[in-house]
Amino acid sequence: MAALLACMACSLQAWGDGEASGRPMLVVWGVVLGFTLTRVLVDQGWIEGNPLTVYGIQYALAGAVFLFGLAQADRMMEFRRLRDRARQDKARVDADLVVEQVRRRLIEELHVGIRGADAKDVEWLAFRRLLEAVRSLVPQQGSSVIAFGYHGLDLLLAEPLGLKKEYTRLLARRGTTIKGLCRSRKPVNLPLEEIALPDGGVVPGGVFAVVPLQVAKPGWGVLLVRREEGSAFEPFELQLLGEFAQVAVNAADEAAAAVDLRRRAELDPLTGALNRRAMEGRLQASVERTHAERRPLALLFVDLDHFKQVNDHHGHGVGDDCLRLASDCIRRHLGKDDLFGRYGGEEFIIVLPDMRQDAARELADRIREAIAGLCVVGEANVTFTVSIGLASRLPGEKSPRSIIERADKALYQAKRGGRNRVQVASSHGFGLEGAAAEFL
Numbered sequence: 533m534a535a536l537l538a539c540m541a542c543s544l545q546a547w548g549d550g551e552a553s554g555r556p557m558l559v560v561w562g563v564v565l566g567f568t569l570t571r572v573l574v575d576q577g578w579i580e581g582n583p584l585t586v587y588g589i590q591y592a593l594a595g596a597v598f599l600f601g602l603a604q605a606d607r608m609m610e611f612r613r614l615r616d617r618a619r620q621d622k623a624r625v626d627a628d629l630v631v632e633q634v635r636r637r638l639i640e641e642l643h644v645g646i647r648g649a650d651a652k653d654v655e656w657l658a659f660r661r662l663l664e665a666v667r668s669l670v671p672q673q674g675s676s677v678i679a680f681g682y683h684g685l686d687l688l689l690a691e692p693l694g695l696k697k698e699y700t701r702l703l704a705r706r707g708t709t710i711k712g713l714c715r716s717r718k719p720v721n722l723p724l725e726e727i728a729l730p731d732g733g734v735v736p737g738g739v740f741a742v743v744p745l746q747v748a749k750p751g752w753g754v755l756l757v758r759r760e761e762g763s764a765f766e767p768f769e770l771q772l773l774g775e776f777a778q779v780a781v782n783a784a785d786e787a788a789a790a791v792d793l794r795r796r797a798e799l800d801p802l803t804g805a806l807n808r809r810a811m812e813g814r815l816q817a818s819v820e821r822t823h824a825e826r827r828p829l830a831l832l833f834v835d836l837d838h839f840k841q842v843n844d845h846h847g848h849g850v851g852d853d854c855l856r857l858a859s860d861c862i863r864r865h866l867g868k869d870d871l872f873g874r875y876g877g878e879e880f881i882i883v884l885p886d887m888r889q890d891a892a893r894e895l896a897d898r899i900r901e902a903i904a905g906l907c908v909v910g911e912a913n914v915t916f917t918v919s920i921g922l923a924s925r926l927p928g929e930k931s932p933r934s935i936i937e938r939a940d941k942a943l944y945q946a947k948r949g950g951r952n953r954v955q956v957a958s959s960h961g962f963g964l965e966g967a968a969a970e971f972l
Contacts, residue, residue, distance in 0.1 A: 536565045560599050564592040631669060631772065638665040638776065642783035654791060655685055658784035663691035665776055666757060670769055673738065673758045678703060678710075681751025683788050699756070701735045714744035714754050719770035723761065741765045743773045746781050753781075800874040802852060803859035811873030815883055815932045818871065822885055823930040830892035831932075832882035833921040833939035834862070834899070837951040839878040846914055851878075853908045854916050861902050865895060881936070889924045889956065896920045896954040904952060917952035919943055924957075 540561045547554030567588040574581040638661055646657045659677040666675055676699040679687045688703065690696040703710070705727060713720055719741060726737030738758050745753030755777045759765070765773075798810035806814065815831075822829040836842075836858060843851040855878065862880065866872055871883035882899075884892050900918055908914040921943030923935050938957035946955035 533565065533568060536561055536568060540565065556599060557596075557603065560592075560596045564589065564596050567592045634665050634669055635776070635779070638662070638779060639783070642780065642787075646783065646787045654787045655679070655683055655687060655784050656689065658780045658787070659687065659689050662755070662776060662780035663689060666755070666773060667691055669776075670741075670757060670765075670773065671759070673760060674698075674736070675755070675757040677745075677753070677755050679745060679747060679751065679753030682745075682747050682753055683784075687753075695736075698734065698736045701729065701733060702756075705735045710742060710754055710756070711752055713742045714752055717744050717746075719743040719765075719774045721764045721770070723764075737761065739764050741770055741773055743770070743777050745777055803855050803874050805859050805863075805880065806871065806873035808873065808875055811871065811875065811881055812932070814871050814873075815881070818883055818885055819925060819932045819935065820930055822925060823928075827886055828888045829925040829935075830884040830887045830889060831923050831925075831935050831939050832884070832892065832896050832899075833875075833923075833936070833943045834858075834880040834882065834918050835920075835943055835947070836878040837917045837919055837947075839916070842914060842916060846910070846912065850908055850910060850914055853910075854906075854914065857906045857908065858903050858916075858918065861906060862899055865899050865902065881939075889922070892922055892924065893954060893956060896922055900952065900954055919946040919951050920954045921946055922954060922956045 540558055543554050543558035543561055545554075547558055567585075570579070570585045571589050573579045574585050579585065641661045642658055646654050646661075659679070663675050663677060666672075674691065674695045676690045676695070677687065678699070679685070688696065688700060690699050702724075706724065710722070713722060722740040722742045724737045724740060727735035729735065736758060738761050741755075741757040741759075743755040743757070745755060747753040755773060757765070757773060798806055800807045805811075819829060821827075836854060839851065839854070842854060855874075859872075859874075859880070862872055862882065866882065869885055871881075871885075873881050875881045884895070887895070900920055904915070904917045906915065908916075921939040921941070923939035923942060925935055929935065942955040942957035946953050949955065
């Protein structure tokens with residue numbers, strides 16, 4: 533009876549502590565105590581014995597042990613559920629941590645890696661970083677970014693690089709379907725069958741995650757991630773792909789906008805040539821580079837003849853048209869490494885790296901002749917000419933100021949000589965031997 537009273541006390545305490553099994557166990561131990569007292573009374577002859585009063589205590593103990601075992605099994609199952617839930621929570625937290633680390637690394641690479649990049653490389657770099665990040669997070673057989681008309685570019689990138697041909701075939705065969713799915717602006721699963729081509733190539737099949745890129749119309753773009761057939765992407769994976777794709781697009785848009793702003797700040801709004809400040813900076817760098825590498829450099833100083841008379845007689849609008857026509861004409865004669873800028877009102881500078889004086893003279897004559905053939909059509913057709921002063925970098929010369937001064941003096945001589953001509957600047961005593969020693 534003392535043991536039963538101890539069990540009842542423990543059950544009562546468990547009930548008070550909120551244990552679900554405390555109350556039923558208290559009832560069971562109370563029943564066992566009642567049958568125990570009944571058996572004592574039977575043994576003392578105070579009440580008549582029967583199977584219930586004699587053997588009830590055994591039944592009650594068996595029931596108590598059974599219920600106690602159920603309670604312990606329930607506690608064990610609850611413990612296992614808590615353990616599994618804790619493991620799931622830890623795995624979820626670890627996965628979220630990995631995603632956050634990859635997201636942070638992607639953002640850092642996008643904002644650091646593509647800032648200051650060449651304008652034509654911004655989009656390529658952004659989407660290449662996106663494919664690398666996606667590959668580290670989502671199990672896949674390959675991925676690709678396809679974009680048309682994005683900042684004026686058409687792109688097709690693949691990860692790994694060897695899959696580019698397969699995605700090109702996929703775009704040729706399934707491009708209309710993929711573009712149609714992009715209209716929903718929501719990531720979706722797209723199961724496709726593999727197609728064998730007559731030339732031995734294949735159009736890849738499987739399950740594709742189609743993630744639309746937020747590209748301004750009429751352009752469109754998509755992130756494609758492929759898995760083997762029967763392995764669809766979970767909703768949280770599609771959401772994750774959409775978030776990462778948006779991060780890459782936002783970074784590319786910001787970088788492209790910064791490049792465009794920087795480019796606009798360097799250009800003359802009327803002619804599209806480099807403005808004086810930008811031209812001086814690039815000229816300085818070009819002169820220093822050619823000096824360090826012992827390479828030639830030529831500079832042309834171009835000035836429109838009688839430009840004030842054009843403005844006075846025909847108006848500034850016609851004068852502006854003359855400047856635009858001359859600028860367009862000059863650009864058509866220059867190479868990709870040549871520099872062209874507006875130095876003053878009607879004055880332009882052309883920098884020709886790696887060009888010797890004879891070749892620069894021939895180019896200057898072609899430009900002069902081409903401009904002389906231009907005509908501004910209006911109430912009165914207006915033609916105009918240019919005078920050009922030419923100066924080459926001399927041995928040991930690493931500052932653009934002296935080159936500009938010599939080209940300016942040559943331009944003045946061309947003006948005095950009758951205009952519409954090219955004048956080569958004097959070398960001021962530097963001989964051919966010195967030039968050969970540096971440039972050869």
